[in-house]
Amino acid sequence: MGQDVLRSLTHIADNWIIDSRSFTNWSERFKLVESLWGERQPPIALHDLAWVSLGGWRESVAQHFDPQPARDYLSGVSAIEIVYKPLMRPDPASSAC
DSSP states (O other): OOHHHHHHHTTTOSEEEEOGGGOSSHHHHHHHHHHHHHHSSSOOEEEEHHHHHTHHHHHHHHGGGOSHHHHHHHTTOOOOOOOOOOOOOOOHHHHTO
């Protein structure tokens, strides 16, 4: 969607739902969203489907900092990298034979 179309939507929309997984140039797209979002007062409610889809991962990581002794280390965390291997699921077409 072009910048002019998005700008015109800022005057009629109360909420934006975006999916940042589709951004080909993250930096450029987020700067555009941020600039358009900031033009509107009150600001538009912004919802990112990519962020919502990470809810399970965020909760899994956060639970490790629930105990009070672990919270002391939280201020020292600047990044978290999660490496995983998805479970292999059988191909339904091959199991039908």
